[in-house]
Structures are given as structure tokens and as C-alpha cells.
Amino acid sequence: EELAAYGCDERESIRRIRAVTGAAVIVSRGEKGAALWRDEDDPICAVQFRPPKRIVNSIGAGDVLVASFAYLFAKSKDEQFALQEAVRLASCSCTTAYSTIQVEQQDSDVELKPCC
DSSP states (O other), rough: OHHTTTTOHHHHHHHHHHHHHOEEEEEOOOOGGGEEEEESSSEEEEEOOOOOOOOOTTTTHHHHHHEEEEEEEEEEEOHHHHHHHHHHHHHTTTTSOOOOOOOEEEEEEEEEEEEE
């Protein structure tokens, strides 16, 4: 919707970004979830998540989405799982004024513990 205000649709924006970078692109769709694009035809995976009943503060949700996806994909190598969990964690981050995701170090493993 924001892209449309600038005269671009999502696919055109993805095409332009990929033409320059060649990289995969994650598109945050707010309460509609997110999509991961590796080519211009179709997203590899699109996740829709029921938004929390009460959104307190959505600032930083996109940062949580990207950081969570990067971490979870690095650990699992599973794009669908990583995107689904990243969308869930980003949604959780909107439920309090100051959300945190607790990370515990156990031996050499790091485990994400969602705040909600």
C-alpha cells in the first residue's frame, strides 16, 4: 500500500531491488504478515499471522522481523519456518511498550524465548 503511494507495486519494487542486488527480499506486510522473494514471479513463502488483539507499539516490529528471520534461517536453513517464526515474534513485539526477546546461552546453543 505504501509503495502504491509512490507509483510502484510490490512486484515492480522487488524487480528493481533484485536487479541491483540479486539478493532475496523480505517484504513486511504489516498485519498481513510478510513474504520472502527470491525471484520476481512469486514469493517463496508468504506468511499471514493473526495480529495481536491489542497493539501497543509497532515501532521496531520490522527490525524484529528481519533480525529474527536472519537468526532463525541461519540456525535452521528452513525459509518457511524462519519467516513464520519471525512474523510471530514481530507481532509479539507490538504487544507491549517495551518488548524484549530473551536469549539464553546454554553451552554452544542459543535459544530464542519469545516475550509472549
